[in-house]
Amino acid sequence: MITSWKELFFLSHSAVIPNFPEGISGWKLYLQGGIRGKESEIEPVTIQEIISKLPVREKEFTLLCIGATDSWSAIGNAIWTGVTVLEIIQMRNLHWTTDCDYVEMKGRDGYIASIPLENLDNLWLVWKMNGQWLSPEHGFPVRIIATSYYGTKNVKWIEKIEFLSQAQHQKDIFELQGWPAEHRIRPVSFIYYPGQFSRIAGSKGKSTLRITGIAYCGSQEVQNVSVAYDRVYGDYRDWKSQYSGKIFENVSWIAAEIVRRGTVDVWSLWKIDISHEWKGVFQVFSKVQCVNGMATDETWTNDLGGWHGVGSVIFEII
Ligand SMILES: Nc1nc2c(c(=O)[nH]1)N[C@H]1C(S)=C(S)[C@@H](COP(=O)(O)O)O[C@H]1N2
Ligand SMILES: [Mo]
Secondary structure, eight states: OTGGGGTOOOOOOOSOOOOOTTTTTTOOBEEEESEEOOGGGGSOBOHHHHHHHSOOEEEEEEEEOTTOOSSSOOEEEEEEEEEEHHHHHHHTTOEEOTTOOEEEEEETTSOEEEEEGGGGGGEEEEEEETTEEOOTTTTSSOEEEETTBOGGGSOSSEEEEEEEOTTTSOOOHHHHTTOOSOOBOOOEEEEEESOTTOEEOOOSSOEEEEEEEEEEOTTSOEEEEEEEEEEOOSOTTOGGGTOOSTHHHHSOOEEOEEEEOOOTTSOEEEEEEEEEOOOEEEEEEEEEEETTSOBOOSSOBOTTSOBSSSEEEEEEEO
16 A cells, blocks of 8 residues: 555664663763864753754654665655754854864764765754654664765764764765765665566456556655566566666656655655556566656666666566
8 A cells, every 4th residue: 555655664774773771861962073162062962951942843754775776675754853953053052163074973883974064954863753752773762864865874873973074084884885975865766566576466468557666856856757667588587687778768658646746855656557468577667857857867776786766676477
């Protein structure tokens, strides 16, 4: 069901979930690095202070892992409760020194991620997900939501935020693993049904197949989604050999219906009913066009072999 996707959420990546025996009332956020203010104002921040001094808001945001693919749908949407990091800095009357150009976030598990200081207003500090306290897997007691960025910058179990120069800041774990340093969300479209490599019972002659999926443009709105399909011959499980990029020149794209149009920072859900003689092995693609003219990149592949990207599934109808 399309509506149930809204509830869907993906799993934690971390091998360890750090303990917070002090609970949410004992949680402290340390602001460090090239940050200046009166001594009392550099004291760690508590949740009680945030709640009593700042306007707590709800922010809907779709979290997307940089490694997500059609078959590994590490993407989910939720409503997060919190404040922005900038509001915390202003609440304390703090300012950063002129040599700072990075914000580095650190979780209790030792995970580190940073973004350029100029994008500070993308960072939210949140402690509720869909109205509930964050679960330990999703970052209890407090985590970061980084709009326009892949999951990598959405640091869970946040404890420390440091303002640093380019030379001082550490490379993200993901950057060290060879992922592109720029972790802004690229337009992406995934197909949820039919599932990758699934086998579906079909009927004789023409029938209608409903294809469903999601599309996401990060901090841009989705304009439209289109779908293409083609027969596949040969060993379909060797899916990497099935399309070399050339296929996009030979297929015709059909507009999908946007079932739920997401706003900025929120995914869209789409569907399309295609009438065809559905028998054999097929490959379906989906692509998205964003309002700012950006579109799914047909050539950009991620290290996991997925297309971030053009959605693609191969399935068999028997
Ligand atoms: N502290 C910490 N934060 C983290 C990670 C981590 O390993 N440790 N993984 C990141 C990655 S790669 C992703 S995709 C998201 C996943 O968030 P979720 O587990 O709430 O779905 O958390 C991010 N924040
Ligand atoms: Mo991720």
